[in-house]
Amino acid sequence: MLSVSNGLKLVGLVALAALLLSFPSLAPNPFLLSVGVVIMSYAVLATAWNFVGGFTGYISLGHAAYSGLGGYATGLLIVKADVNPWLALLAGSLLVGLIAVPVGIASLRVRGASFVIVSISLVLILLLVFQSWGSFTGGSNGLRIPRPFGEDVLRPEQHERFFLLHVALLAVMLLAWWLIDRSHFGIGLKAIREDEDKAQALGVPTVTYKLVAFVLSAFFTAAGGGLYALWFGFLDPVFQFSILVGSYMVLMSLLGGIRSLLGPLLGAVIVGYAVEYFKAAYGDSQFHLVAMGLLLGVVVLFMPDGIIPALTSLVKRFRPEASSIREVTQAELVEQRRAGQAGGPPADRAAHPVAPVSEGGHR
Amino acid sequence: MSLLVQSLILGILLGGLYALLAAGLTLYFGVMRVVMIAHSAFLILAAYLAWAFTRATGLDPLLSLVGTVPLFFLTGVLMQRLLISRLRPATLTMMSVLLTFAIALVIEGMLGFVWTGTQRRIQLPYGGANLEFAGVNIAVVKLIAFGLAAVSLLALYLLLTRTKMGQALRATIQHPEAARLVGINTDRVAGYGFGLGLATAAIGGTALALDSTIYPSLHWHWIGPLMAIIVVGGLGSIPGAAMAAMVLGLGQALLQIPLGTTWAQTCFYLALFVTLMVRPQGFFGGRLAQRF
Numbered sequence: 001m002l003s004v005s006n007g008l009k010l011v012g013l014v015a016l017a018a019l020l021l022s023f024p025s026l027a028p029n030p031f032l033l034s035v036g037v038v039i040m041s042y043a044v045l046a047t048a049w050n051f052v053g054g055f056t057g058y059i060s061l062g063h064a065a066y067s068g069l070g071g072y073a074t075g076l077l078i079v080k081a082d083v084n085p086w087l088a089l090l091a092g093s094l095l096v097g098l099i100a101v102p103v104g105i106a107s108l109r110v111r112g113a114s115f116v117i118v119s120i121s122l123v124l125i126l127l128l129v130f131q132s133w134g135s136f137t138g139g140s141n142g143l144r145i146p147r148p149f150g151e152d153v154l155r156p157e158q159h160e161r162f163f164l165l166h167v168a169l170l171a172v173m174l175l176a177w178w179l180i181d182r183s184h185f186g187i188g189l190k191a192i193r194e195d196e197d198k199a200q201a202l203g204v205p206t207v208t209y210k211l212v213a214f215v216l217s218a219f220f221t222a223a224g225g226g227l228y229a230l231w232f233g234f235l236d237p238v239f240q241f242s243i244l245v246g247s248y249m250v251l252m253s254l255l256g257g258i259r260s261l262l263g264p265l266l267g268a269v270i271v272g273y274a275v276e277y278f279k280a281a282y283g284d285s286q287f288h289l290v291a292m293g294l295l296l297g298v299v300v301l302f303m304p305d306g307i308i309p310a311l312t313s314l315v316k317r318f319r320p321e322a323s324s325i326r327e328v329t330q331a332e333l334v335e336q337r338r339a340g341q342a343g344g345p346p347a348d349r350a351a352h353p354v355a356p357v358s359e360g361g362h363r
Numbered sequence: 364m365s366l367l368v369q370s371l372i373l374g375i376l377l378g379g380l381y382a383l384l385a386a387g388l389t390l391y392f393g394v395m396r397v398v399m400i401a402h403s404a405f406l407i408l409a410a411y412l413a414w415a416f417t418r419a420t421g422l423d424p425l426l427s428l429v430g431t432v433p434l435f436f437l438t439g440v441l442m443q444r445l446l447i448s449r450l451r452p453a454t455l456t457m458m459s460v461l462l463t464f465a466i467a468l469v470i471e472g473m474l475g476f477v478w479t480g481t482q483r484r485i486q487l488p489y490g491g492a493n494l495e496f497a498g499v500n501i502a503v504v505k506l507i508a509f510g511l512a513a514v515s516l517l518a519l520y521l522l523l524t525r526t527k528m529g530q531a532l533r534a535t536i537q538h539p540e541a542a543r544l545v546g547i548n549t550d551r552v553a554g555y556g557f558g559l560g561l562a563t564a565a566i567g568g569t570a571l572a573l574d575s576t577i578y579p580s581l582h583w584h585w586i587g588p589l590m591a592i593i594v595v596g597g598l599g600s601i602p603g604a605a606m607a608a609m610v611l612g613l614g615q616a617l618l619q620i621p622l623g624t625t626w627a628q629t630c631f632y633l634a635l636f637v638t639l640m641v642r643p644q645g646f647f648g649g650r651l652a653q654r655f
Binding site: 105106117129 | 467468476579626
């Protein structure tokens with residue numbers, strides 16, 4: 001049994017999947033295809049960020065630490081230990097998830113402010129370490145990673161395969177997000193987001209829940225970073241551990257809507273396209289910092305809930321109202337009362353219990 | 364031995380500057396529960412203004428303080444009244460981080476836009492002068508920077524303890540609701556708190572411009588250590604921030620001898636991590652810091 005709105009959602013999802021899967025064959029040239037891979041990579045990172053940012057409301061500005069670590073872990077496992085690339089990707093991501101445990105314990109026991117401070121500090125310290133420790137990480141000269149596919153696979157073909165790999169990773173993450181969103185665990189996380197004190201008072205194990213969400217997010221972010229590293233084939237600490245990359249993830253999720261499943265994806269498409277356009281049109285000038293800062297400021301001040309909630313509320317305005325007040329005319333009321341008086345016990349009151357509360361409360 | 368003494372003195376001099384800047388950073392947190400990422404961006408902005416002032420007029424960069432301190436105070440008040448206070452109270456801590464981060468990006472971008480990304484340095488007649496003192500060499504500019512920081516910190520201390528406005532500020536930090544009950548206009552006081560915080564950035568930036576090379580993205584090298592300091596000292600505690608700054612500044616200077624400058628910086632982050640593991644409310648933080 002599918003209701004109309006669920007059916008519409010299903011159709012939309014199928015259309016979205018079809019659009020994503022057919023993009024490689026639709027893209028007119030390899031350059032646009034490579035832009036597509038970059039945007040999908042942003043989408044993966046933003047969705048991974050949203051596991052902690054969206055569910056718990058803890059904003060991490062330093063998720064570039066995990067994507068960078070994921071990239072380096074994957075790369076170093078391949079270069080130094082000669083591990084199979086796909087195994088290295090998985091092992092590297094798991095390793096980063098493990099690293100995230102003590103970081104999470106340190107930063108999540110107290111409330112938001114310390115979490116933010118630790119998240120930024122981690123990026124800064126990792127940049128310092130990976131630049132200075134040249135003998136192991138390649139330092140400022142960067143780290144070159146061999147391609148996972150053979151030499152006979154040409155560039156456009158590489159782009160196509162990596163685009164599809166990114167889509168697959170994104171699909172796994174979206175499924176995980178959807179499942180958590182409907183679980184007891186997800187309800188606990190959302191309670192923490194809305195009011196941590198009350199959640200704690202109601203018996204939600206806040207620290208554990210936050211930690212699990214945080215580690216999961218770090219794991220997926222690392223997987224995204226590792227996949228990007230395999231595609232790009234070159235890592236430079238300045239770009240891997242950049243505060244700016246971390247803030248892109250935040251901006252994308254926030255712009256799309258951190259409470260929605262597809263919000264980060266939508267944000268990544270918009271912001272990612274804008275970033276790539278800016279780079280192509282104006283080069284790497286300082287101007288993109290100003291544009292990024294202004295956009296982030298405007299979103300925070302005027303649209304903190306993102307595009308998707310703003311659009312849904314607009315659509316809801318034109319729908320029949322789901323009001324919590326039951327509308328009864330005066331004549332009907334008189335009729336009910338008379339029936340109640342005549343029939344002894346007011347049976348009609350039991351038949352018309354308290355009007356169902358509509359699912360309001362979207363803040 | 365003299366190397367050790369030299370590092371010790373350099374550590375104290377550096378710690379003084381850290382103390383002033385961390386006091387400003389913890390002040391914002393105290394009055395508004397805001398982690399002000401743009402603090403160090405304003406620091407670099409002040410350094411650039413001092414540099415531009417000296418280049419344009421040929422006068423001493425310290426004279427630029429006459430203009431930058433009131434300007435930054437006013438900017439701080441306006442920033443609090445027009446931007447920060449517009450955010451929803453429920454998500455203030457998180458959203459203010461993003462907002463001040465956005466401001467930092469805009470400042471960094473504009474600095475690069477106006478004065479390009481080239482490294483800049485003020486040429487001072489006394490720039491190369493050294494004071495020799497019991498076998499220890501101390502650059503005069505570092506002494507001036509420390510003196511500036513010490514005087515400002517003392518002024519801040521007197522302002523907070525001896526004046527009516529200072530009392531109102533401290534009351535707002537300790538308990539905003541109670542402060543409102545005794546008739547303090549906490550909104551206005553929070554604006555003054557922001558103004559004072561930015562004024563410390565103006566003074567610190569001028570002191571920084573005396574003996575450092577500056578470039579637009581330099582502020583990222585400052586915000587990390589400063590944030591670590593205020594957590595170690597206890598969020599919202601000004602004495603705690605000053606003391607943690609001194610200890611960590613000394614630690615950094617002493618670690619530079621065996622480890623070199625780059626690795627010595629990690630002492631801030633290590634201290635941050637250890638503090639959060641052992642004593643998450645910081646070493647001098649009170650009731651306030653426990654909840655953040």
